[in-house]
Amino acid sequence: MKIRLRRARHFFDVAALLSVRKTYPLSPEFEAKTRERFEEEMAAPSSERWIFLGYDQRGEAVAYAQLLLREADNDPELARAGEIAHIYDLRVCFDRQGEGIGRAVVEGLLEEAAKASIEVMTLGVENHNPRAIKLYENLGFETFKVAEGRTENEWVFYMRRSTALSRARSNG
Numbered sequence: 357m358k359i360r361l362r363r364a365r366h367f368f369d370v371a372a373l374l375s376v377r378k379t380y381p382l383s384p385e386f387e388a389k390t391r392e393r394f395e396e397e398m399a400a401p402s403s404e405r406w407i408f409l410g411y412d413q414r415g416e417a418v419a420y421a422q423l424l425l426r427e428a429d430n431d432p433e434l435a436r437a438g439e440i441a442h443i444y445d446l447r448v449c450f451d452r453q454g455e456g457i458g459r460a461v462v463e464g465l466l467e468e469a470a471k472a473s474i475e476v477m478t479l480g481v482e483n484h485n486p487r488a489i490k491l492y493e494n495l496g497f498e499t500f501k502v503a504e505g506r507t508e509n510e511w512v513f514y515m516r517r518s519t520a521l522s523r524a525r526s527n528g
């Protein structure tokens with residue numbers, strides 16, 4: 357799967373981000389909040405956060421994801437300027453899941469981070485998200501700590517790997 361990543365920087369990118377988000381259930385109230393969140397996040401300095409849209413070969417926005425470059429959950433093991441970037445808010449269009457888009461987006465993020473000389477990529481994934489866990493494991497991410505989630509029986513696995521692409525495991 358070939359996916360082109362493009363930094364979302366302009367007000368019109370909010371519509372594309374929302375079009376991906378809206379392939380999942382989204383009440384009008386939550387849509388307004390999500391729009392506000394995207395606008396705020398896009399206004400953040402480039403040294404803090406990069407927001408990417410992923411486009412398929414037909415030029416359709418099919419995914420988005422962010423890299424937090426300085427700070428994630430106030431934990432220096434998750435993000436540290438120039439050294440560790442944290443994947444945040446990865447989402448593939450609901451009707452395009454399972455096509456390898458998620459994998460292509462994460463590979464693109466690894467490349468972007470490596471280009472910026474960032475050596476380590478981290479992320480957090482909840483135990484009830486087997487698809488995401490499989491995706492990250494396929495790409496060679498390994499759990500380095502576990503934290504309690506927001507609800508009972510919810511756990512967050514914090515995973516990391518080097519940004520060197522040669523370390524990605526083959527997809528079989």
Ligand SMILES: CC(C)(COP(=O)(O)OP(=O)(O)OC[C@H]1O[C@@H](n2cnc3c(N)ncnc32)[C@H](O)[C@@H]1OP(=O)(O)O)[C@@H](O)C(=O)NCCC(=O)NCCS
Nearest residue numbers: 446447448453454455456457458459481486487488490491
């Ligand atoms: C999680 C998500 C990003 C994955 O993207 P995707 O494009 O569907 O993933 P891919 O097709 O690249 O790969 C998914 C892998 O999970 C596997 N998979 C699919 N459903 C699965 C399931 N129910 N249990 C375990 N593995 C599953 C696929 O077989 C594939 O592995 P393979 O390459 O070994 O066959 C996407 O489903 C998504 O946006 N989900 C909603 C938001 C979300 O959960 N984001 C992640 C937050 S950490």
